[in-house]
Ligand code: HEM
Ligand code: HEM
Ligand code: HEM
Ligand code: SF4
Ligand code: SF4
């Protein structure tokens with residue numbers, strides 16, 4: 212009989228001895244080389260964490276592989292990070308170099324520390340969700356391939372945290388990223404009235420729409436979508452496959468930049484849209500990788516030491532950013548939703 | 564029979580970044596479902612659209628969530644992924660593992676599932692990606708025997724998660740690993756049996772660097788902080804002075820200009836009451852500067868994603884709260900119960916708590932949960948005089964016509 216409500220496995224059983232001994236007594240850390248963190252305890256003990264990027268979507272073979280490595284170099288202990296990297300926890304300094312050599316030889320990607328681009332937090336996409344406007348894993352793969360030189364080095368002005376969400380539901384917290392890639396549908400669902408008549412619960416379907424855009428059409432035994440109200444969220448498709456939200460010609464990607472969640476220096480901030488639409492050019496999304504690279508290179512060329520993307524743009528001004536980035540500004544970039552007014556410039560100060 | 568070639572996906576095996584396509588192919592060696600997933604995905608790449616849909620609700624006995632039903636839209640063409648459900652497992656705090664535990668996960672999942680996982684889902688769970696309806700109960704039973712439990716899904720408390728905290732970070736102002744473990748266990752019923760207006764999340768970050776992005780990603784953000792003044796080790800400052808430009812890299816970037824470096828004496832001083840505890844100086848000089856001694860956490864409420872009313876970041880409701888394992892995090896748990904009760908009573912269906920508060924007003928919320936207003940809750944006070952005066956209080960705040968105080 213299964214035990215109910217027993218909760219997660221106890222973390223204490225998962226901590227390597229060096230962590231148990233120095234628990235809450237760490238003094239400082241350094242980054243001796245990209246991808247390697249050295250944490251030193253008050254006792255003088257040193258723990259090396261070697262960070263390796265993963266695609267997040269991994270097979271059990273992958274997990275077993277990293278277990279073999281952890282057994283050999285880390286006494287069987289490892290952890291994952293918030294951003295889906297693996298960290299090998301090395302308590303014996305003599306094993307650090309051999310581990311790095313092993314990882315290099317086996318083709319693992321070591322990096323993602325300090326002033327680098329870390330793994331892109333992302334969602335399910337075409338692999339496993341029902342409302343995506345783009346793939347998640349494929350876009351991430353294409354972008355990370357392109358930015359690889361910034362993953363395994365630390366030559367950026369500051370850290371760069373990216374996020375990808377494959378639809379407006381934004382499962383992946385991209386809205387507060389330095390650079391956010393968001394899948395966008397651009398057309399209301401196409402209704403298959405036959406399928407609705409065959410067995411969709413119309414009241415539930417009407418209720419599923421967050422903007423109240425769907426109303427019953429009793430004459431037709433179906434529903435009507437008020438296209439002016441629809442924000443293309445796909446919730447109705449969750450309720451009924453009759454509400455086809457996919458639109459291969461019109462689905463694509465928007466780019467938002469300048470968000471952060473850390474409080475260091477400036478307060479946490481939302482990412483802001485700078486490119487409303489890029490096409491879904493599978494399998495490698497060249498328009499998206501190029502657009503992101505351009506923004507990053509502009510940031511590298513113009514930012515002050517230690518300035519994150521949003522801090523840089525806020526310092527020079529968004530209007531100036533659009534000039535420098537040579538990105539077209541359009542009505543799609545002016546907020547017309549609930550909290551729009553606070554983005555309007557209630558001041559006579561601005562640049563060109 | 565479907566086409567077995569995957570020319571488009573094969574393009575994503577090129578390049579230096581580890582490839583998810585390679586991972587699916589590895590799983591496909593043993594799992595027909597993983598093989599068929601490749602076919603479905605190749606088709607998505609060709610057609611530029613997804614092929615998954617919702618279907619019947621699936622789950623295990625005794626729980627209202629933890630498994631998410633997923634069905635391919637052409638079951639006749641892809642019978643092995645006709646049902647391809649997601650199982651969420653509660654992860655150990657901080658995502659620390661020993662290899663024995665991980666191998667157990669792999670072995671059970673190999674027996675019943677596709678062999679594909681997400682390490683981890685955005686909310687924090689171990690995500691097991693793709694199994695049949697008939698296997699859900701046996702999967703749960705075996706994981707349960709091995710010491711695992713399901714995560715949250717639906718209108719419930721979603722799986723809490725936390726930063727690495729005292730396990731490996733000198734900045735941690737409270738024990739995030741223990742808090743996450745203890746509090747997850749406390750609210751098992753809220754997590755496993757959806758009964759709220761909508762989902763609700765808690766994330767625990769040990770300091771204002773907020774490595775879990777709790778302020779953006781959770782309805783309740785618990786962010787470590789301190790109440791007194793940060794501590795400076797002047798000897799260590801001198802060591803840094805030899806390596807970095809303290810004025811430029813630290814003092815000039817302090818948002819409150821409260822740090823001064825005296826180049827002559829090589830000493831760093833802080834105006835404690837001006838510091839907003841942003842963590843910048845500590846991040847740059849961890850050997851020399853550390854948080855104060857009176858540590859705890861700031862509790863913020865309301866964070867959520869764009870759907871429906873725009874994204875919200877959490878805002879302060881308790882500037883400083885002790886987060887101690889010794890008293891079983893009692894104050895925090897008590898506050899959460901009051902908050903959820905208020906939300907349960909006033910929230911509309913599919914309304915996150917931030918939206919409920921926004922609709923009804925902070926004043927009503929604070930009254931409802933019996934928390935007194937303090938200036939730390941706002942950036943600045945209101946700019947309009949539209950106060951809804953409590954009519955019962957008026958006679959006690961005015962002055963009578965004869966000049967006497969009421
Ligand atoms: C102005 C626009 C946005 C706002 C106001 C916003 C707001 C929020 C909020 C409040 C959350 C916390 C939600 C929760 O945990 O349930 C969240 C989560 C998230 N958002 Fe956004 N968001 C915005 C845009 C975006 C964009 C553009 C993306 C993606 C590119 C994105 C991706 C995410 C992801 C990935 C999460 C994490 C969800 C989780 O792990 O729990 N957001 N967003
Ligand atoms: C009506 C709105 C929503 C629907 C119908 C929905 C549906 C789903 C579904 C079906 C999944 C599972 C995907 C899979 O594993 O196959 C999922 C995952 C998830 N959702 Fe949502 N979602 C909605 C809104 C949101 C919002 C607003 C957020 C937070 C900002 C959110 C956060 C998440 C997270 C964190 C995951 C886990 C994703 C991952 O690890 O990749 N969802 N959602
Ligand atoms: C219910 C509330 C309020 C009412 C009924 C009200 C009414 C008025 C009226 C009738 C005038 C025009 C006076 C005149 O020139 O003949 C005025 C002017 C003004 N009010 Fe208000 N007001 C209100 C609230 C506020 C608030 C909250 C502010 C500021 C935050 C404000 C700021 C001003 C200013 C700056 C002027 C212009 C003064 C000038 O011309 O130099 N008012 N108000
Ligand atoms: S962001 Fe949208 S499409 Fe992507 S996993 Fe979440 S709900 Fe699904
Ligand atoms: S896509 Fe979203 S907003 Fe549009 S009709 Fe469907 S549920 Fe409503």
Ligand code: SF4
Pocket residue numbers: 726727728732733734735736768769770771772773774775787
């Ligand atoms: S949030 Fe703070 S305490 Fe937690 S890991 Fe990040 S820096 Fe360390």
Ligand code: SF4
Pocket residue numbers: 476816817818819820821822833837838839840841842843844845
């Ligand atoms: S924590 Fe932030 S505000 Fe406080 S002294 Fe350091 S840099 Fe300044």
